[in-house]
Amino acid sequence: MRGERKYLIVLLLAFVLYVIIQIFNPKPINWTISLAHEDKNPFGAFILDQVIADVFPTGKVDRSYITMYEQQDTLRNNQLILTTGYYPDEQDLDVMLEHVYSGGNVLISAHVFSPLLEDTLNFTVADYIFDADFMKNLENSDSSYIHFVNPALPVAGDFSYQRNNAYRRFSEIDTASMYVVATNDLGQPVTVRVPHGNGNLYLNTTPLAFSNLYLLYKENREFAAATLSMLPDRPLHWAEYYMQGRRESATPLRYILKEPALAWGYYILLAALIIYMVVESKRKQRAIPVIKPLRNSSVDFVNTISSLYYKRKNHRSIADKRISYFLDQLRTKYYLPQNLEGKPLYEKIASKSGHSTEEVETLMTAIMDVKMKREISEQELKNINRYIEEFKL
Incomplete structure (x- = not known):
């Protein structure tokens, strides 16, 4: 028993020491694109979440993790979607377009739009960063600039972004039903307005412009604010489902598994317990008597x-x-x-x-x-x- 106790004490001390080292070690920067309102990493949207209420001073800002189709009876006038890829199903898309037609306003910022939406509104989105012949003609291939085409807007000038974060643009649009709002340094549309019935649908191809990294860079926050201000000053609903999916309820175990140091400590503890149980079971397990089942009379x-x-x-x-x-x-x-x-x-x-x-x-x-x-x-x-x-x- 004394030897077993020493073994457990050493194992516990090693576990505690490892967790302490991992907690106080500087964490590497997480470059994952999440665009989540609580994420403080470069490509999260924590800063946007803190300042978005200033853009809509008289309207309430809330968010959800369900589709527009699921909340079609309670849709707010303004809808915001930030995602790398917008892929609604047919029913969801119908609800969104019907909401706009009846007077709603929707801003969707995504690198990629579903073929269903592209076919419905007659536009296509593409990138140019992998076109070597095209890139070699650019004087500055590292930086891209975005500016608004309407001089009446309260913001002016160029907003700078790293080119590999702002390389998507509208390659084809229906000029009869779409209006260009902003273009890149190549004169290609990156934001368009689509009037539909009594409302407007705004499409943007640079969702990272709303991330923490670029809201803190120079005056880029003005681009995000001006883009959001195209929506009327009414209650805004941030539909995070299209990037985050359905969020499950948070639990202590979920938090432990999300933190690398705690997760590894948890796995080591489980492994130690399993090893201990296996060793002890081999030493102390008794023979199990064979019990004959009752006879069916x-x-x-x-x-x-x-x-x-x-x-x-x-x-x-x-x-x-x-x-x-x-x-x-x-x-x-x-x-x-x-x-x-x-x-x-x-x-x-x-x-x-x-x-x-x-x-x-x-x-x-x-x-x-x-x-x-x-x-x-x-x-x-x-x-x-x-x-x-x-x-x-």
Whole structure:
């Protein structure tokens, strides 16, 4: 026991030491694109979440992790979607377009839009960063600039972004129904307005412009603010489902597994417990006695009763019970009505059992012959039993 205690103490100290080292180690920067309102990493949207209420001073800002289709009866006037890829299904897209048509305003910022939306509004989105022939003609291939085309907007000038974070643009648009709001340094549209019914749909191809990294860079916050200000000053709903999916409820274990140091400590602790249990079980496990199951006496009882009937040569009584049990099985399995008999009954049984009508009629005739006799022989009992056995239910 003393040796085991030393082993556990050493293991526990090693576990605590590892967790402390990991907690106080500087965490590496997480460059994952999340655009989540609580994420403080470069490509999170924590800063946007803190300042977005200033853009809509008289309107309430809230968020959810469900589709527009699921909240179609309670949709707010303004809808904001930030995601790397916007892929609604047909019903969800219909609800969104109907909301805009009835006077709502929706801003969708995404690198990629679903082919369903592109076909519906007649536009395409593409990138140019992988086109070597195109890139070599750029004087500055590292930086891209975005500016608004409407000089009446309160912001002016170029907003700078790293080119590999702002390389998506509208390659084709329907100029009859779409209006360019902002372009990149190549003169290609990156934000368009699509009037639809009584509302407007705004599409943008640079979602990272709303991330923490670029809201803190120079004056880029003005681009995000001006883009959001195209929506009227009304309640805004941030639909995070299209980037985050359905958020599950937070639990202490979920938090532990999300933090690398705590997660590794948790796994080490589990592994140690498993090893300890395996070692202890081999040392202390007792032999498990074999317990014979209780004997089923029902079969013996049935054999005894059947032998009694058979020895007394009460063949008619045995046949009646055999027939009654068979007919009850037949009606129960095939749901046969009680008032059905004769030819209609035979056809009903044949259609449900897979037997021919002639087979059913032969069986029923043999049963009626037995029922009409006061006494039957042993051979007749065997015959009717054979008929019933061969008629597979």
